[in-house]
Amino acid sequence: MIDTQQVDAQKVDKLRKMAAAVRRRDLQTVNRAKLGHVGGEMSATDILVTLYFAVLHVDPERPDDPDRDRFILSKGHSAVALYTTLAHRGFFPIDQLDTFAQPLSKLNGHPDRNKVPGVETNTGPLGHGLPVGVGAALAAKLQDSSWRVFVLTGDGELQEGSNWEAAMSAAHYKLDNLTVIVDRNRLQQGDWTEQTMHLEPLADKWRAFGWSVQEIDGHNIPQLLQTFSSLPFEPGKPSCIIAHTHKGQGVSFMRDRAGWHHKVPNAEELALALAELEEVTP
Amino acid sequence: MTGSVETPTAVQSADTQLYDCRDAFENKLRELASHDHRIVAVVNDSVGSSKLNQFGQMYPVRLVNVGIAEQNMVGVGAGLANGGLIPFVCGAAPFLTGRALEQIKADMAYSNQNVKLCGMSSGMAYGELGPTHHSIEDMAWLRAIANMTVIVPADPVETAQAVEAAATTYGPMFLRISRLPVPIVHGPDYRFQIGKAALMREGSDVTLIANGVLVARAIEAADMLAKEGVQARVLNMSTVRPLDVDAVISAAAETDGIVTVEEHTVYGGLGGAVAEVVVQNRPVPMRILGVPGVFAPTGSAEWLLEHFGLTAQGIRDAALDLIGARA
Numbered sequence: 085m086i087d088t089q090q091v092d093a094q095k096v097d098k099l100r101k102m103a104a105a106v107r108r109r110d111l112q113t114v115n116r117a118k119l120g121h122v123g124g125e126m127s128a129t130d131i132l133v134t135l136y137f138a139v140l141h142v143d144p145e146r147p148d149d150p151d152r153d154r155f156i157l158s159k160g161h162s163a164v165a166l167y168t169t170l171a172h173r174g175f176f177p178i179d180q181l182d183t184f185a186q187p188l189s190k191l192n193g194h195p196d197r198n199k200v201p202g203v204e205t206n207t208g209p210l211g212h213g214l215p216v217g218v219g220a221a222l223a224a225k226l227q228d229s230s231w232r233v234f235v236l237t238g239d240g241e242l243q244e245g246s247n248w249e250a251a252m253s254a255a256h257y258k259l260d261n262l263t264v265i266v267d268r269n270r271l272q273q274g275d276w277t278e279q280t281m282h283l284e285p286l287a288d289k290w291r292a293f294g295w296s297v298q299e300i301d302g303h304n305i306p307q308l309l310q311t312f313s314s315l316p317f318e319p320g321k322p323s324c325i326i327a328h329t330h331k332g333q334g335v336s337f338m339r340d341r342a343g344w345h346h347k348v349p350n351a352e353e354l355a356l357a358l359a360e361l362e363e364v365t366p
Numbered sequence: 367m368t369g370s371v372e373t374p375t376a377v378q379s380a381d382t383q384l385y386d387c388r389d390a391f392e393n394k395l396r397e398l399a400s401h402d403h404r405i406v407a408v409v410n411d412s413v414g415s416s417k418l419n420q421f422g423q424m425y426p427v428r429l430v431n432v433g434i435a436e437q438n439m440v441g442v443g444a445g446l447a448n449g450g451l452i453p454f455v456c457g458a459a460p461f462l463t464g465r466a467l468e469q470i471k472a473d474m475a476y477s478n479q480n481v482k483l484c485g486m487s488s489g490m491a492y493g494e495l496g497p498t499h500h501s502i503e504d505m506a507w508l509r510a511i512a513n514m515t516v517i518v519p520a521d522p523v524e525t526a527q528a529v530e531a532a533a534t535t536y537g538p539m540f541l542r543i544s545r546l547p548v549p550i551v552h553g554p555d556y557r558f559q560i561g562k563a564a565l566m567r568e569g570s571d572v573t574l575i576a577n578g579v580l581v582a583r584a585i586e587a588a589d590m591l592a593k594e595g596v597q598a599r600v601l602n603m604s605t606v607r608p609l610d611v612d613a614v615i616s617a618a619a620e621t622d623g624i625v626t627v628e629e630h631t632v633y634g635g636l637g638g639a640v641a642e643v644v645v646q647n648r649p650v651p652m653r654i655l656g657v658p659g660v661f662a663p664t665g666s667a668e669w670l671l672e673h674f675g676l677t678a679q680g681i682r683d684a685a686l687d688l689i690g691a692r693a
């Protein structure tokens with residue numbers, strides 16, 4: 085008889101190790117390219133790894149499978165976290181990450197669906213992912229298809245009005261195959277979101293727009309797994325997960341520091357960061 | 367002529383009946399939707415502005431109304447295309463293009479999604495409603511974006527064929543559909559091709575290149591010029607991007623100059639596109655007729671076209687002036 089708790093513990097342990105591996109490779113890639121947005125990449129990593137290794141129905145061998153689940157990285161500046169996750173999931177060779185931001189690389193500073201298998205739409209400017217996600221979820225409904233759509237947005241990004249146009253339409257069309265995950269790391273490029281432009285009460289805003297909302301710890305993998313397995317939260321409503329996270333999660337001197345939004349770690353900082361991430365998952 | 371067009375396609379006798387190209391658009395879209403289930407329409411509240419009421423009655427689920435939200439509308443179009451559908455995203459041209467330009471660039475064009483953007487009531491069709499409602503920058507904005515195809519049909523015949531070409535050709539496209547009444551200028555044998563100019567009148571003295579509602583006026587101007595002994599070639603340049611470069615170079619080589627005519631600002635539209643080809647390949651004198659870089663004063667659409675010289679008489683005068691300058 086299989087002990088399900090034992091299986092779950094193994095699964096969680098595997099995901100934790102993968103998240104640490106993705107964080108390490110992300111930081112190495114950014115250090116090498118001298119370009120990246122490590123703060124928001126570290127905050128999104130546990131979400132990305134849980135989705136790609138335990139939730140999404142995607143096949144790296146068939147990235148264009150019409151019935152695949154769609155994942156859209158609306159916070160396109162966290163491209164390296166997405167690339168690293170896709171590479172570890174088998175969409176392209178991990179070594180290709182070394183080409184990031186180099187001339188003619190397929191791995192641009194922001195993701196390009198025409199060059200990178202697994203990317204659904206080209207993002208970079210903020211507030212673009214959710215409208216496209218609404219369209220893809222609607223396409224599934226119109227064709228009686230069972231694929232699901234997941235959109236990861238930043239929190240500062242929600243200051244863009246286009247998100248709220250999309251939020252309204254998702255509820256109107258009862259898109260319970262659509263989930264938005266808000267990477268609520270509370271920091272935007274220059275400062276705390278609440279100092280820059282108030283987002284709170286954020287959960288109430290989504291609820292008022294007709295979404296079913298849950299707030300979770302975006303670094304707690306068992307909680308992420310449990311939450312994703314309970315989708316949709318309510319039939320007939322789109323689901324919103326407000327994932328409370330920390331910019332720079334996993335590296336003590338980056339954690340919750342606005343300065344690490346797009347600062348590039350030098351060799352010394354990289355070594356310190358990698359050592360910390362090794363300690364987390366030996 | 368070495369260009370892509372050999373025989374004039376214009377109907378020979380002027381049809382006095384006038385048409386709203388949106389009707390041809392809607393009829394063809396409904397016909398295509400009946401046998402291609404991937405075709406859907408996306409609108410921003412104003413179903414009637416795009417004349418899609420009948421489409422909505424026949425295919426209620428396939429008419430997606432996102433409300434008054436153009437940014438979301440274009441993003442939703444890109445998402446529907448991602449999901450394997452062929453969305454015709456329809457709205458009044460000024461708001462559709464201006465409000466959602468970044469979505470058009472990133473979600474449609476850069477993402478290379480199979481979205482068909484349909485800008486209704488383009489140009490100065492909204493007349494007295496004023497410059498907020500005029501769409502006289504859309505050709506310049508959209509032809510500047512990589513991957514985009516920009517089509518400006520001249521009459522109902524061409525509108526219907528352009529809709530069919532859009533539905534059956536992959537890629538992000540913009541169709542500029544006017545509501546101003548126009549006569550039929552294309553004969554029943556006309557075959558629209560993306561990227562190919564249509565030769566409406568043969569001529570060797572001067573070339574008139576127009577698109578959209580002004581093609582009929584360019585033909586009329588050519589008829590006036592013919593009576594004065596000037597043989598004007600007339601090209602309907604319905605595709606602005608990709609431009610029919612061969613037809614432009616042939617016109618430059620075989621006639622004494624080119625007059626372009628557009629219901630659009632003279633900055634960066636049809637005239638700009640033609641001039642880019644002319645100056646780099648076969649420089650000849652040009653006149654660029656359009657809205658001369660101003661916000662239009664109050665007036666009806668018809669009055670404004672006259673005000674800016676976008677009439678058969680105005681085109682004829684510009685052509686004679688051009689040839690005179692050359693002589």
